[in-house]
Amino acid sequence: MTLASHFVERFLRLPAPHTREVNVHRDQRIPMPDGVVLLADHWTPAHAPGELPTVLVRCPYGRSGPMIDNGIGRVFAERGFQVLVVSTRGTFGSGGEFAPQVNEREDGLAVLDWLERQPWYDGRVVLFGPSYLGFTQWAIAADAPQVKAMVPQVTSARLTIGFTRPYSLDGLFRWSVQTATQEQSFALLRSRLRERAVVRAMNTAPLGEADLRVLGRRWPFFAETLAHGPDDPHWARGDLGATVEEVRIPASFVAGWYDLFAGDQLEEYRRLVGAGTPARLTVGPWVHGAMGGMRAALREGLDWAGAHARGEQPAQRASVRLFVLGQNRWRDFESWPPPGYSPTSYYLHGDGSLGTEHPADGEPSRYRYDPADPTPSVGGPLLTARKGAFDQRKLEARPDVLTFSTAPLTADLEVIGEVTAKVWLRSSRPDTDVFVRLCDVDRRGRSTNICDALVNVRPDGITPVELRLSPTAYRFRTGHRVRVQVSSGAHPRFARNPGSGEPLATALSLHPADQELFHDREHPSTVTLPQA
Known part of the structure; x- marks a missing residue:
């Protein structure tokens, strides 16, 4: 595996290892209090120079494969850590039934109890892993004093809630x-x-x-x-949002602007800092599962979390490091959201323009949303291959998508923070959706998506609809235009709305919705940008 070790070191731009010889003890049996047995693999340097901290990873996707064998397991073991990779309940040899998010707290605490009885354990633990592996960190973070640091990457303490809000x-x-x-x-x-x-x-x-x-x-x-739905008590055991302020473990958050958990993750960072827990934040130009995000997380695990585990002072760095899209530069800040960015409202106008001047009276804009031919999703925070930033021109040519654009900018416009929108809608259907997306239109007319949101609406006449778009850090260049899309779907990223108000699981009939978007003095539709 020496060749693979060299390749991973260069590909991920990691520091040189202490050794390239590692041992892996497979299929360690970890009993749970209810009699279920979980299987784990224990990675360690072949010639360990004494006691070493343990990186704990709990994963439902197996204990082998590139992410573990050539990634987390080998990378940490070669650089002075022990690594325990545990298959979550009901997966890859571990007993019981896999019920996402349900057993992760109890099982995680039981794994820590088992760790404390192992002769090689030195009392120091680092939690690591992306996505679901990050949720398993949150599951025990409020109750694990032996944990010295955690690195939650592209994840959320409310994993399923983020998926179901909206669906x-x-x-x-x-x-x-x-x-x-x-x-x-x-x-x-x-x-x-x-x-x-x-x-x-x-x-x-x-x-x-x-x-x-x-x-x-x-x-x-x-x-x-x-x-x-997201507010159903059914999800109580898997919703760890209420525990965020109880966590006292230093945490380094690694997020991506085009990741579907970015909004939750930045909010959890803000709440953790507000509770007085040491934390820092790195947000890159990444989608879910991007190699750049994994590279950043591994560096945070090795350097920052490793220093905490050893009782050392981590190297100094700004608390918040953001990749500013459009400018394509890393920038340092001391907080999220950063100071100096004031909310500025941009008004949608009936002629398709967008600006800071209030709208005049006029007719609403109209479009028809047909769930039999649903407005498609183009780019954005998906799990599939076509995720991230994409050309929106073909989508914007559809009759069920409205666009509102500024004049070409006479100076750069920098937007960093939370983006919101409020639009006024009247619909022919009792149940519908509203999708709002912020885009950048370059000098050649190419429109690129930045951030967006979809909400479900049960209209009552002319109804105000408020949306919280995903956060961003973006610089619109001189000569570019700011654009806002308004539609009623982004399928299959979000389930199409059948228009009947029936439950998604059982709805059979599809009903087109005639939509009216108002943008007059009494009903000013806006998008609000935090700009410098």
Whole structure:
């Protein structure tokens, strides 16, 4: 594995290892209080120079493969750490049933208890891992004094809530199919072969049968997310949002501007700092699962978290490091959101313009949303390959997408912080959605998505609709234009609204919605940008 070690070091631009010889003790048995046994792999340097801190990773995706064998396990073990990689309950040899988010607190604390009885354990733990692996960190963070630092990457303490607010069909369904089939032989090849079936299933009604169409059986997690909204008590055990302020573990957050958990993660950073816990934040130009994000997280784990584990002072750095899109530069700040950026309202006008001047009276803009031909999702924070920043021109040419644009900018415009919108809508249907997206239009007319949000609405006449778009750090260049899209869908990223008000799981009929967007003196539709 020496060649792989050299490749990973260069590819991820990591510091040179202390050794390239590591030992892996496979299938360690960790009993849980209810009798279930979890399996774990223990990585350690072949010639350990005494006691070493332990990096704890709890993962539902297996204990081997590139992310572990050539990534987390080897990278940390080669650089002076022990690594314990535990398969979560019901996955890859661990006993019990995999119920996402449900057992992670109890199982995680039991793993820590087991650790304390091992002769090689030295009392120091670092929590590490992205996405679901990050949720397993939050699951125990408020109750684990032996943990010296944590590195939550592209994740959230409210993982499922973030998916269901609103219903993120593409992410939830694909993740359900992935976890239901990941232990099959040739799982990667099978996933590629079933791609067409996955797309067809997300376009069929009733949506509650999508898992049957692809898997030939029910998958409980998919059914649960369809049946229970974000405020349902059903999610109480998996919603750790209320515990954030209780955490006293130093944390280094690694997020991406085009990651679907960015909004939650930046809010959790702000809350943790507000509670007095040492923390820092790195946000890059990354999508979910981007190699750049993993590289940044590994550096934070090795340098910053490692220093905390050893009782040393980490190297000094600004608390907040942001990659400013458009400017394409890393910038340092002392807080999130940073000071010096004032909310400025841009008004939507009936002629398709966007500006800081108040609108005059006039007719509303109109469009028809047809769930039989739903407005598609183009780019943005998805889990699929076509995620991130994409050309929006083809989408914006559709009759069910409204656009409002400023005149070409006479100076650079920098926007850093929380973006919000308030639009006034009247609909022919009792249940509908509103999607608002902020875009940058360059000198050649190419429109690129920056951030967005979708909310469900039950209109009552002319109804105000408030949206909190995902946060951003973006510099609009001189000569570019700021653009706002307004539509009623982004399918299959978000489940299409059938227009009937029926539950998504059982709705069979699709009803077009005639939409009116108001932008007059009495009903000023706006997007508010935090700008310098």
